[in-house]
Amino acid sequence: MLNLDTRLRQAAFQRLEAITRQFSNDVPWEAIAEPVPMGEETFYIASRAIGIFKPRQMPDGILSIKTVVPKQGRVNIYSDGASDEGGFWYSLEAGGTAKAANRQLLISYERQDPIIYLMGVAPGRYFPLWPCYIDSVDLARELCHVSMRERIGDVRLVAETTGTYDVDELEKRYVIREAKTRVHQAEFRARVMQAYSNRCAMTGLPVPQLLEAAHIIPDPHPGSTTEVSNGISLSRLHHRAYDADLIGIDPDYRIHLNDDLLSTQDGPLLESMKQLNGHKILTPKRLDQKPSKEALELRYQQFLSR
Known part of the structure; x- marks a missing residue:
């Protein structure tokens, strides 16, 4: 029989799989904050107030870490971000091992527990990465390094902790590259959806689960940018039609x-x-x-040439 720690992680991963199917890679806090059933009781994946989180039922170690994108006008207190080594840096709580959250994080680092990284992509919106692992901890700089070793969102049997984990370096780099690409896409979508008030720019459809962020200048193109001005909020159907040049938008919108x-x-x-x-x-x-008129003109000429 699986131990309590493993059952908690399995249930948390399964919940994330369900909500990412519903919301794609741009999950609202309200969905993450819902209690997760496990047997006759429930537990939480994360806390709004703290970044390093351990459910009360978990004997030791941590289940998740979280960063936020602050509302406009507030200062971003986080120094987290992508690392040159591949993966992500995450800030510990100030105070080193005097802080209980940091001590619990160290336990998960030593055991190599699979954890969840809830990466903020817009105010109140998160891109969940799992299973993640803490590769190293730098107490002097109050940072830890986090990466993935398995496909993102792979909800297979969470193994009992063994203290070691061998992984092919090429596979690890592929998984990290895949994760960073999806983070980039999630950040772009979240910012575009926020700018368009979660409505389709063509139809006004107000259902976020059915909306996507369409690039005006496609992502692989050298002139493409991640600015909101290069994006348009469209329903899935209208996005496909726009990408296929069945629909065009001129510089006058x-x-x-x-x-x-x-x-x-x-x-x-x-x-x-x-x-x-x-x-x-x-x-x-x-x-x-607002959509860049220069980008719209370039894309509209492509539409006319088809």
């Missing part, structure tokens, strides 16, 4: 459907899309977040 789409006759969904032709998209209130 006006929507255009290509001739093939306009001439196709097939049901109410397509007819509702046709009604967008000639209408303007919704845009953010802040001028610096």
